[in-house]
Amino acid sequence: MMLACTEAGEGPALVLLHGLFGAGQNWGGIRRALAPRYRVLTPDLRNHGASPRAAAMDYAAMAADIAETMDAAGVARAAVLGHSMGGKVAMALALAHPDRVERLVVADIAPVRYRPALRGYMDAMQALPLHPGLTRRDADAHLAATIPEPGIRAFLLQSLRFEAEPPAWRLGLAELAAAMPVIEDFVPPPGATYGGQVLVMAGERSGYVRPEHHAAFQALFPAVTFATIPKAGHWLHSENPPGFLAALEPFLAA
Known part of the structure; x- marks a missing residue:
């Protein structure tokens, strides 16, 4: 599926993926901060924003949407950052299409099933x-x-x-x-791993990424590192943008 997508800036490609009930516009402040150094793409995921509607919401389908949208933008390979549900989409893309992902950032979500709290x-x-x-x-x-x-x-x-x-x-x-039961879960492709550099960021006041989740990350992403964003909950990029960028930018530039 071709997604509605906005972009800003020039340089190495960086794709930012929003969470459930969000849209690409949620990344406005972060996009402005990064656009001087990166070509930042902010798509609306399917069933969100201006993108098309569809019954399927499995992560393999949503990852394929991102690959198709990157193709349309002429982007063969990009750093990919996803928050919450978008983090699961980013992980699915890296596992299914590792050649498309330069490096991966997962913001406050783990590759596990969550309870139906939303x-x-x-x-x-x-x-x-x-x-x-x-x-x-x-x-x-x-x-x-x-x-x-x-x-x-x-x-x-x-x-x-x-x-x-x-x-x-x-x-x-x-x-x-x-699709909520599918969105709450995460089923990786059988046997898949992603060997590129991975940064997992967790909000200090959030319970979405717990120490017991680290093993699940390490099984899928052997080169994973973890960071905690202070003074932030689940919406860490909007609750503490300076702290979020302080963890993100060195990882992207390394």
Whole structure:
């Protein structure tokens, strides 16, 4: 699948992959910081943003999307960074197409199955009544009944087009809801490993990457190293951009 993709800058190619319910625009600040030295591509993953909708959400299919989108951009090989679900897509790409990945960065996700903790967000978004005249304030108040964290509500509402009449999600919610068991899991290609350099970044206040996950990384990525981003939770690149870049840029430049 050809993905909607924006890019900025010139230099070695760097692909940034967003997480569930996000879009390429989530990387705006990081993209601006890196564009002076890299050609930064920020695609919308399938069922997100302006990219097409599809029932399949397995990581092999999403990795193939990235390879096809790189082909369309004339990029044979790139450093690839993925956050959360995008980190699983990045890992799947490196394992299935190691020749396409110069080096790999995985931000706050592990190659394991996670519990269904995000399905409540899905239910809340699907239950939001999208009527003409709906305001951001009204939508936020409706979501607050089940999502108490203001930051998470603000993140989710970035994908609601209030300029449409009535407002509409920039997400394939039906497709994503049906695929949640697949999204929560991670099944690598049998016997596959990626021998390139890998950096795994975890937020200091996040529980997504735990010490017990390190063995799963090492089995698939023998050259993996780990870093902790201080003063950050799961959205480490937006919660502490300077700390995120301080760990990322030396790895990319090495």
